[in-house]
Amino acid sequence: MQGRVVDENSMPLPYAHLLFQNFAMGTTSNEEGYFAFSIPDSLRKEKIRVSYVGFNSKIVSIENIVGRDIKLIPKNEGLDEVVLKQILENKSFTYRPEWRNGSVGFGNLNAGLYPSQIAVYYPKPDKFDESCYLEEISIYFFKTSEQWNRSSKFRLHIYNVDKNGKPGEDLLKNLIVERGSRESRVDVNLLQEKISIPEDGFFIGVEHLFIKENQFREARNYYINDSLVAQDFEITKYAPVFKGVLMDEAEDAWFYGPLGWEKISELELTHEAFNSKIPLPAFQVKITD
Structure with missing residues (x-):
């Protein structure tokens, strides 16, 4: 097709x-x-x-x-009242990855069947009484032999929070980010986008793109009930492989698939590398006034 x-x-x-x-x-x-x-x-x-x-x-x-x-037809979104505010850059705040439980590499989380997305929630920092803005987001990547030496692309999203607590409207224009060959981290400067942090916080989402230049073949042994079913079985997956943190709980993280947005904590994530924990993308988020 x-x-x-x-x-x-x-x-x-x-x-x-x-x-x-x-x-x-x-x-x-x-x-x-x-x-x-x-x-x-x-x-x-x-x-x-x-x-x-x-x-x-x-x-x-x-x-x-x-x-x-x-x-497809563009959304007919009404214009809100425009409030002009100056970015001062006098205050700053940084969310850092929580590496305490170790790190893990994860890709599509669906065996390469469809392009998916993971979004993680961040509250507006308390130190900002008035407006504050996204300054920079750093995304980390995991080294695997199958895809490390090649560049790849992914889409970055910034969402507000909808009435149900899920990722809502995308506050960022259609931004495609490229990870270069052997790059373990990409820093995305967002100050020019002038994204004001909503009072109830925001989500950062990363979306895999199922395009030819992102394809790589991964060979793995497959077991059922501890019996080897297939040895060196190859499947097509899509880079990049993100470097994630392992969390005991992740009530504010969401996965987008065929059923729409679902809490990632409710997915069946049984890979042995996750050790019964929940993998989340590792972001460093800089915010300024």
Whole structure:
């Protein structure tokens, strides 16, 4: 199956998100808006959700999009009152990764079946009585032989908090971040975006892109009931592999998949490397006034 995601003027939408509604399967459009992936005939009457930052999502039938353009319409968001404030940079506050339980590498958390996202909540620091702004976010990466020597891309999100406590509106424009070959950390300067921290805090999200340049093959042995089922079985996964922290609890962290936003603490994360803990992305977050 193949097609293209475009705007109302037929201009391509790069790295759009396509996800089946009822199955753990999906992909990402490439830089020219094109997408392609193989599906069994039994799924050709199913529907997928197509989304892009700043545009209204669309749910479409597979059989109606093969070889065609999927047009998305920009969100018609009303303009709020504009309040001009000067960034002073007199105060600062930094959230640092909690390495106390050790670190771990994690990628798609879904065996490379669909592009997913993890979002972690941060409260507005108490030291700021008035406005404060995101200055810089540092993202860390884990070294694995399969993908360490190649560059990769991912999407960074900043969300406010919706009425249900989940990630809400994306406060950041469509920002694609590139991790260079062998880079263990990327610092993203956000001061020019002038993102004011909401009173009830914000979420930082990282989204894998299922694009060709991010693909790598991972070989692993698979066991069922301690019996070896497959040796050196290869599956396709997508870089980068983020460096995460292991937490006992993660009530303020969310995972986006076929069912929408779910608490990551409610997922079945049984990998032995997690040691019955919850892996979360490691961010260093700088905030200023």
